[in-house]
Amino acid sequence: MDSLHLHLVSDATGETVTSVVRACMVQFEGIHANQHNWWLVRSQGQVERVIAGIEANPGIVLCTLVDVAVRGVLEEACRHMRVPFIPVLDPVMGALAGYLNAESHATPGRQYQMDAEYFARIDAMQFTLAHDDGQLMDHVEDADIVVVGVSRTSKTPTCMYLANRGMKCANYPLVPGVPLPKSLENVRTPLVVGLTKDPKSLSDIRRARLRFLNHDEESEYAQFEKVRDEVASARKLFTRHGWPVVDVTRRSIEEASATIMQLYGQHKAKQDGKA
Known part of the structure; x- marks a missing residue:
């Protein structure tokens, strides 16, 4: 395989998932990634448009969605289409929650609040x-x-x-x-x-x-x-x-x-x- 479709899905600006993909893809020489960006995905209607895009160009889905309901719809659709679904924040969030013995706040775009x-x-x-x-x-x-x-x-x-x-x-x-x-x-x-x-x-x-x-x-x-x-x-x-x-x-x-x-x-x- 010398090319693939990558669907990057974010409930904010997509900066995090884009950085992760860029850091990973440079390690694979000769592979061309057709990158599909889906930013500010926060509602049922928006995630349905993402699903339609994945159906048109099946490929790996990487997401940084924190809203459980919205993410659940996308995850179920990926399972049905048999395409990989990778929530890139989960390992870090899980480790932090376990270490801190605390629950995270599932607030989309919280890192960009004007503090x-x-x-x-x-x-x-x-x-x-x-x-x-x-x-x-x-x-x-x-x-x-x-x-x-x-x-x-x-x-x-x-x-x-x-x-x-x-x-x-x-x-x-x-x-x-x-x-x-x-x-x-x-x-x-x-x-x-x-x-x-x-x-x-x-x-x-x-x-x-x-x-x-x-x-x-x-x-x-x-x-x-x-x-x-x-x-x-x-x-x-x-x-x-x-x-x-x-x-x-x-x-x-x-x-x-x-x-x-x-x-x-x-x-x-x-x-x-x-x-």
């Missing part, structure tokens, strides 16, 4: 947008994390990913010959992280960027020797300030952000006197 954590994420996103690319560095002490690096080291997307996790981020681009602002030189509260990248890879990325913008690919901005010097100079700066460095050459945004989150946890523990 304090939700508004903290919105604040973090707004802060990060306002402090992108060296803006408003006079207020850098209000950040949780400051990301520093030369051009095209994924500073902005990394900060946006962290902001979506509730971290107030600022980022500052290192430009040859331009000194750091005093506010960043003397920063005390935030964790400052330096991003670096292999010079050859960085040079190629910059050339592609110039090509996309119809600019001269041979400008100093993309020349390997100049890029190598920039990266070396940035590393010396990070060392001088004692800032941890994350090499993003072979890391995805998610992986780099996970490393930064770990560093932030250590930074906070140290500030709080716990490490």
Whole structure:
């Protein structure tokens, strides 16, 4: 079998079940998944439309439905059609309920309720947008994390990913010959992280960027020797300030952000006197 139909059914945005499927399917090379997304399924009428879709394209059904009645209808239909039905949250929910000796609340979309954590994420996103690319560095002490690096080291997307996790981020681009602002030189509260990248890879990325913008690919901005010097100079700066460095050459945004989150946890523990 080199292809299959996957039906992802959620009573909310489908983010959880999509992440689970993505993490699993990358382990199967050469398999093409025809993915059918069924989001915000919370009523009898909605689940019946899902069942009709499964009948038209039989395949594995993965769901994150918490409403017992709605899920029961779908599960019975899958049993009748003889297609696999996988409730991906059940093992975790069962283990938690057993360990806590408590019942869960079967409330669809509860993880997306507008609680304090939700508004903290919105604040973090707004802060990060306002402090992108060296803006408003006079207020850098209000950040949780400051990301520093030369051009095209994924500073902005990394900060946006962290902001979506509730971290107030600022980022500052290192430009040859331009000194750091005093506010960043003397920063005390935030964790400052330096991003670096292999010079050859960085040079190629910059050339592609110039090509996309119809600019001269041979400008100093993309020349390997100049890029190598920039990266070396940035590393010396990070060392001088004692800032941890994350090499993003072979890391995805998610992986780099996970490393930064770990560093932030250590930074906070140290500030709080716990490490």
